[in-house]
Amino acid sequence: MGNDLVAVASVRRLKERGETLATAESLTGGLLAATLVEISGVSAVYRGGLVVYATDLKHALAGVPESLLAERGPVDPDVATALAQGARVRCGADWGVATTGVAGPEPQDGKPVGLVYVAVAGPPGAEVRELRLEGDREAIRTESVTRALLLLAECLREPAASV
Amino acid sequence: MGNDLVAVASVRRLKERGETLATAESLTGGLLAATLVEISGVSAVYRGGLVVYATDLKHALAGVPESLLAERGPVDPDVATALAQGARVRCGADWGVATTGVAGPEPQDGKPVGLVYVAVAGPPGAEVRELRLEGDREAIRTESVTRALLLLAECLREPAASV
Numbered sequence: 344m345g346n347d348l349v350a351v352a353s354v355r356r357l358k359e360r361g362e363t364l365a366t367a368e369s370l371t372g373g374l375l376a377a378t379l380v381e382i383s384g385v386s387a388v389y390r391g392g393l394v395v396y397a398t399d400l401k402h403a404l405a406g407v408p409e410s411l412l413a414e415r416g417p418v419d420p421d422v423a424t425a426l427a428q429g430a431r432v433r434c435g436a437d438w439g440v441a442t443t444g445v446a447g448p449e450p451q452d453g454k455p456v457g458l459v460y461v462a463v464a465g466p467p468g469a470e471v472r473e474l475r476l477e478g479d480r481e482a483i484r485t486e487s488v489t490r491a492l493l494l495l496a497e498c499l500r501e502p503a504a505s506v
Numbered sequence: 507m508g509n510d511l512v513a514v515a516s517v518r519r520l521k522e523r524g525e526t527l528a529t530a531e532s533l534t535g536g537l538l539a540a541t542l543v544e545i546s547g548v549s550a551v552y553r554g555g556l557v558v559y560a561t562d563l564k565h566a567l568a569g570v571p572e573s574l575l576a577e578r579g580p581v582d583p584d585v586a587t588a589l590a591q592g593a594r595v596r597c598g599a600d601w602g603v604a605t606t607g608v609a610g611p612e613p614q615d616g617k618p619v620g621l622v623y624v625a626v627a628g629p630p631g632a633e634v635r636e637l638r639l640e641g642d643r644e645a646i647r648t649e650s651v652t653r654a655l656l657l658l659a660e661c662l663r664e665p666a667a668s669v
Contacts, residue, residue, distance in 0.1 A: 366536075366557065373531075373539025376557045380535030383611060383643065391563040394529065394539045394555040400597060404554065434563060448546060480546065 349492045350378055356499045357388045357438070362466075364495075365434030366392030367405045367426040369417060369443040370459065375488045390436045395426065401443075405429030416452040418444055420471045423460035427471075431464055438465040440495050442487050446480045457483055461491040463498045470498055512655045513541055519662045520551045520601070525629075527658075528597030529555030530568045530589040532580060532606040533622065538651045553599045558589065564606075568592030579615040581607055583634045586623035590634075594627055601628040603658050605650050609643045620646055624654040626661045633661055 357364055366376045376392045379385055393404045398417045401407040407425040415422060423443050430439030444459025445451045457478075462471040472494055476483045520527055529539045539555045542548055556567045561580045564570040570588040578585060586606050593602030607622025608614045620641075625634040635657055639646045 368536075370543075371540075372543030372552075373529075373536030373555065373557065374543075376536025376559075377534075377540050380533075380537075380559060380647075381644065386559065389535075389559055391559040391567065392536065392557040393567075394536065394557065396539075396543060396549065396552055396554040397597075400554040403598070404556075404596065433567065434560075435566070481544065484543075 347378070347381065349489070349496050351382055353492065353496050353499055354379070354382050354385055354388050362388075362437035363390050363435075364388055364438045364440065365390050365430040365436035367430035367439060367441040368392065368394050369396060369401065369426070370446045371442045371484050371487050371491070372396055374484055375440065375442060375491055378488055378492070390434045393430060393433060401426060405433060416454065418451065418454040418458055418460065420460050420462070420473060423462035424464065424469045424471050427462040427464035427469060438463065438495070438498075440491050442491050444474070444483070444487060446483045448480060459483065459487045459490070461487060461494050463491075463494050465498055467498075467501060470494060510541070510544065512652070512659050514545055516655065516659050516662055517542070517545050517548055517551050525551075525600035526553050527551055527601045527603065528553050528593040528599035530593035530602060530604040531555065531557050532559060532564065532589070533609040534605045534647050534650050534654070535559055537647055538603065538605060538654055541651055541655070553597045556593060556596060564589060568596060579617065581614060581617040581621055581623065583623050583625070583636060586625035587627065587632045587634050590625040590627035590632060601626065601658070601661075603654050605654050607637070607646070607650060609646045611643060622646065622650045622653070624650060624657050626654075626657050628661055630661075630664060633657060
């Protein structure tokens with residue numbers, strides 16, 4: 344799949360920088376992690392991840408504040424950022440990548456199908472993107488993985504933080 | 507993919523029993539979780555999972571004893587069982603499914619490429635299977651997911667534990 348080329352470039356960049364990566368996934372449910380581990384030699388870079396499908400696991404596994412989840416629901420930009428940060432902390436990685444959104448077929452907590460947030464947290468801080476995706480459940484999940492990997496690649500284009 | 511039919515049957519069975527499921531994955535790196543979340547309506551059953559790619563995360567995220575990992579390495583039947591049990595406990599689910607093994611291309615800690623353990627832990631106890639798989643990295647990972655789902659289906663054929 345096309346995700347591979349972007350992911351391969353990011354894995355190479357992380358290897359050059361001596362930095363590591365972790366994931367926290369809601370709607371993509373492991374697909375982002377599975378895309379990364381397809382890459383030979385990824386074990387030098389990728390530490391692991393959290394599949395936080397149930398809302399309460401976003402708190403229990405990734406440390407997203409319960410108050411934030413109660414106030415905004417799971418499909419929210421600050422929740423996405425907290426998930427990316429949680430992936431870093433809980434998996435002991437330099438960078439965290441996260442996804443949360445509505446894959447469908449039904450809207451969720453008043454949020455429409457296709458509303459997705461992808462976030463990256465790393466040494467320089469965190470970035471989040473709001474997406475409005477179209478298509479069926481599988482298309483929305485696949486595109487969410489692509490966009491999360493593109494955001495990671497974008498964040499990694501900045502120079503490494505000085506130590 | 508063919509995994510879908512087996513997974514769909516297990517998800518239906520869990521829904522009938524009012525029971526929930528979690529995953530802990532090493533070599534399959536999220537592919538088992540991603541296969542499950544493809545199923546519409548799975549959110550009533552699947553809580554989430556742990557991608558424990560780095561060996562130390564098998565302890566930190568899934569609670570596999572450090573002494574067991576130090577003594578046997580990550581590719582071991584008791585580690586697989588502990589991962590399945592850890593998935594249940596950490597994700598608050600009735601059932602846990604786990605994978606650990608060598609996807610290749612290189613042997614790992616003296617264990618050959620294709621040696622894989624899949625395990626299921628649930629209310630009646632735990633089951634583990636040793637597999638000797640052939641093929642490339644992707645084939646070994648895909649077949650590991652299939653075998654993990656088949657073991658889950660087998661365990662779910664037994665009557666529900668009386669409460």
